[in-house]
Amino acid sequence: MTLDRLKPVLLLGPLVLFLGLAYFVPFLGVMQWSVTLPEPGIGQYGKAISDPLIHSVFLRTFRICLIVTVASVVCAYAITYVWVRGTPLQRLLTELCILIPFWISVLTRAFGWVALLSNRGLLNTWMQSLGIISEPLTMVRNEFGVVLGMTHFLIPFAVFPIASAMRSLDERVFLAARGMGASQMRTFWTIFVPITLPGILGAGLMVFVFALGFFITPAILGGGRSVMIAELIYLRIFQSPDWGLGAAVSVLLMVFVGVLLALLVRFVRPNRMLG
Known part of the structure; x- marks a missing residue:
């Protein structure tokens, strides 16, 4: 093997080794739990597949993740458009709005939304003082608060694939x-959006996968009333405890994510999804 071909192996080798030790080896332990606890066999998978409670949690998780993905990508697309094609001042302000959330922990953001949206929070207090509402609106401890908090957290992650796709556009096309008489709106919908579609798909994939594993935000803003898969796994392992069932649910979730990634890679080239 020549030195030029050996360089990528040497550069990627430590990363692959780290990912294997940090993620793959522990996942093998989880898989072992799923077929050995409380007794050897695949009974926990049968229980996970047939349990109505787990069915409802899976359906709720997929519904929330789809809503969050659509909302995050739509908001990120508008923000990215200003960031890439706005004036220098607009680009600077937009870039600050994109980067600053990365400096704030997910826990701080979740409690910030609680302070803003709770029955005695800033928003309800303000609307009641102005006479807009007579009774406080319930905006936390439900799916609305979960979707809002998750969308707020994931919008910056959706921005970068879309920005990469927008920056690779050829201005001569527009x-x-x-020159052929197309209006700005028609140019946007018939040329700009289709060309940036791979970036939209990449952003949607990234947001959806991240949303599937969310724990802190749904636990705080959902208040135990909008339990998602990650919180269910936590409850089964640390509070029930039912390690075998929790491990089986984890494996099923990983299989679903793996199948989703394989299908997208099969039908959409990864380099196009990432712009």
Whole structure:
């Protein structure tokens, strides 16, 4: 093997080794729990597949993740458009709005939403003082609060794949469209959006996978009334305790994510999804 071919192996080898030790080896332990606890066999998988409670949690999780993905990608697309094609001042302000959330922990953001949206929070207090509402609105301890908190957290992650796709555009295409009489709106919907579609798919994939594993935000803003898969796994392992069932649910979730990634890689090239 020549030195040029050996360089990528040497550079990627430590990363692959770290990922294997940090993620793959522990996952093998979880898989072992799923077929050995409380007794050897695949009974826990049968229980996970047939349990109505687990069915409802899976359906709720997928519903919330889909809503969060759509909301995050739509908001991120508008923000990215200003970031890439706005004036220098608009780009600077947008970039600050994108980067600052990364400096704030997920726990701080979740409690910030509780302080803002709770029955005695800032928003309800303000609307009641202005006479807009007579009774406080319930905006936390339900799916609305979970979706809002998760969307707020995931929008910055959706921005970067979309920005990469927008920055790779050839401006001569838009000049040609305008020269042929297309309006700005028609140019946007028939040329700009289709060309950036791979970035939209990449952002949607990233947000959806991240949302599947969310724990802190749903636990705080959902208040135990909108339990998602990650919180269910935590409850089964640390509070029941039912390690075998919790491990089986974890494995099923990983299999679902793996199948989703395989399908997307099969039908959409990864380099196009990431712009």
